[in-house]
Amino acid sequence: MSDIERGMSSIDTGFTANDLKSIQDLGNSTKKEDPNSTGQYGIGFNAVYHLTDAPSFLTKGPDVPQGSTICMFDPHCRYDPSATVEAPGVRFTNLDELRKDHPDSFIGYLENEFLQTEGTVFRLPLRSSADSDISKNVVAESDIRKLVQEFQSEMSKCILFLRSVRKASVVRIDETGEWHDDYSVKSKVSKQVNVLSSIFCSKKQNNNTNENLYAPEMVRDSYTLEITDSTEETSTWIIVQQVGAHNKESVPDIVKEAFHSGSLRLLPHASVALLLNTNIQNIKSLFTTCYLPLPSASGLPFSVNGHFALSSSRRDLWSGTGDCKALWNQWLMKEVLVPAAVLALDYCRLSIFHKTSNYLN
Numbered sequence: 001m002s003d004i005e006r007g008m009s010s011i012d013t014g015f016t017a018n019d020l021k022s023i024q025d026l027g028n029s030t031k032k033e034d035p036n037s038t039g040q041y042g043i044g045f046n047a048v049y050h051l052t053d054a055p056s057f058l059t060k061g062p063d064v065p066q067g068s069t070i071c072m073f074d075p076h077c078r079y080d081p082s083a084t085v086e087a088p089g090v091r092f093t094n095l096d097e098l099r100k101d102h103p104d105s106f107i108g109y110l111e112n113e114f115l116q117t118e119g120t121v122f123r124l125p126l127r128s129s130a131d132s133d134i135s136k137n138v139v140a141e142s143d144i145r146k147l148v149q150e151f152q153s154e155m156s157k158c159i160l161f162l163r164s165v166r167k168a169s170v171v172r173i174d175e176t177g178e179w180h181d182d183y184s185v186k187s188k189v190s191k192q193v194n195v196l197s198s199i200f201c202s203k204k205q206n207n208n209t210n211e212n213l214y215a216p217e218m219v220r221d222s223y224t225l226e227i228t229d230s231t232e233e234t235s236t237w238i239i240v241q242q243v244g245a246h247n248k249e250s251v252p253d254i255v256k257e258a259f260h261s262g263s264l265r266l267l268p269h270a271s272v273a274l275l276l277n278t279n280i281q282n283i284k285s286l287f288t289t290c291y292l293p294l295p296s297a298s299g300l301p302f303s304v305n306g307h308f309a310l311s312s313s314r315r316d317l318w319s320g321t322g323d324c325k326a327l328w329n330q331w332l333m334k335e336v337l338v339p340a341a342v343l344a345l346d347y348c349r350l351s352i353f354h355k356t357s358n359y360l361n
Contacts, residue, residue: 009121009122009124010114010119010120010121010122011119011120012118012119013061013118013119013120014059014060014061014062014063014064014068014118014119014120015059015061015063015064015069015120016063016064017063017065020059020065020069020071020091023045023071024071024089048122048124049075049134049135050135050137050139051124051126051127051139051144052124052125052126052127052139053075053076053078053125053127053132053134054072054073054074054076054078054079054125055072055073055122055123055124055125056070056071056072056073056122056123057070057071057120057121057122057123058070058106058109058111058115058120058121058123059071059119059120059121060115060117060118060119060120061117061118061119061120062118065093066093066094068093068095069091069092069093069095070091070092070095070098070105071089071090071091071092072089072090072091072092073088073089074088074089074090075088075089075133075134076088076132076133076134108123109121109123110173113179126139126144127139148170148182151170152170152182152183154293155168155183155185155229156185156227156229156235157287157289157293157303158292158293159185159186159187159227160187160225160227160237160239160273160289160303160305161239161271161273161289161291161305162291162292166186166187166188166189167184167185167186167187168184168185168186169181169183169184169185170182170183170184181230183229183230183231184229184230185227185228185229185230186227186228186229187225187226187227187228188225188226188228189223189224189225190223190224190225191223193221193223193241212259213259213265213266213267213268214251214255214256214259214268215244215245215248215251215268216243216244216268217244218242218243218244218245218246219242219243219244220240220241220242220243220339220340220343221240221241222238222239222240222241222343222344222347223239224236224237224238224239224276225237225239225273232279233278233279233280234278234279234280235275235277235278235279235280235283236275236276236277236278237273237274237275237276237303238273238274238276238344238347238348238351239271239272239273239274239344240271240272240340240341240343240344240347241269241270241271241340242269242270242271242336242337242339242340242343243267243268243269243336244268244336245268245331245335245336245339246335246339247335250331250335251331252324252327252328252331254323254324254327255324255327255328255331257324258324258328263324264309264324264325264328266307266308266309266328266332267307268307268332268335268336269306269307269336270304270305270306270307270332270333270336270337270340271304271305271306271340272302272303272304272305272337272340272341272343272344273302273303273304273305273344274301274302274303274344274345274347274348275302275303276348276351286298286300286301286302286303287303288303288304288305288317289303289304289305290305290306290307290308290310290314291305291307294310294315294316294317295315295316296316300341302341302344302345304337304341306332306333306336306337307332308328308329308332309325309326309328309329317329
């Protein structure tokens, strides 16, 4: 079976107990309780069901319960004899015994290549039959190639505002087992930035609750970020991040009430990325992200990121009028995003006319 027929994805960290709980709860991510988490919307992993009926993953690391575990999902209860409608899947923690009884089960996770110490590998057998209650769409090799090509075009966007990911790669393994590094993109920051530390201080002062997270002490920071891909295209960005607002009392009352009741769990965090220089001939339009890219362009001469309230599909900003989510988005743009944008433009002016980047130190 080729890599295209089975589909794989990997990351270099292991799952925590909370991660394992979250990924089993379809559409109800435990990350919703954590406003500092990128995966709050509970739909990230569920997207794999566009491609497969039986996803699984192997995860290893110091934070993984028992050190390593395999989770297999079987919503049709067809492949795992112990799967039921109430528990459509299985989790293995005694991997030594499983490896002894079913050694072939581990081949598809490429442990020697990806999991020497710590990491997680997802295995996605592609849907080859329309006999599925999840989707009638059969996934062909050409579909995956197109999907990967689309992802490659978005990879630079994906790492621009992410706090931890510094490199993403597309690796293809052919039928002979030979590896092909098809594409990669990596970023390099001028300094380490942690503006969200003020959020953690605010939570500690409020007994680890999210009630007053809309009003932490305002913190700003700036840095340059260089993105380079395997085709030697490069771009350098000035990025300004801001947490909190100068005027804490500007938060609408309806938004405060939503935080106090727990119905709104977002961070007053926004960032602006202004393109300083690039060797890319036809750079695409600048964009909007909520830590990961949204389909719409920013409509501005820079890219923007914010912890916006989104639609349920996570494709657009919340479009309501006068409710807490709509008012939050308006407040975030006015009180957090705009000041960050003004500062970024001023830094860009200094960089161009004074040929200095000392202001970023």
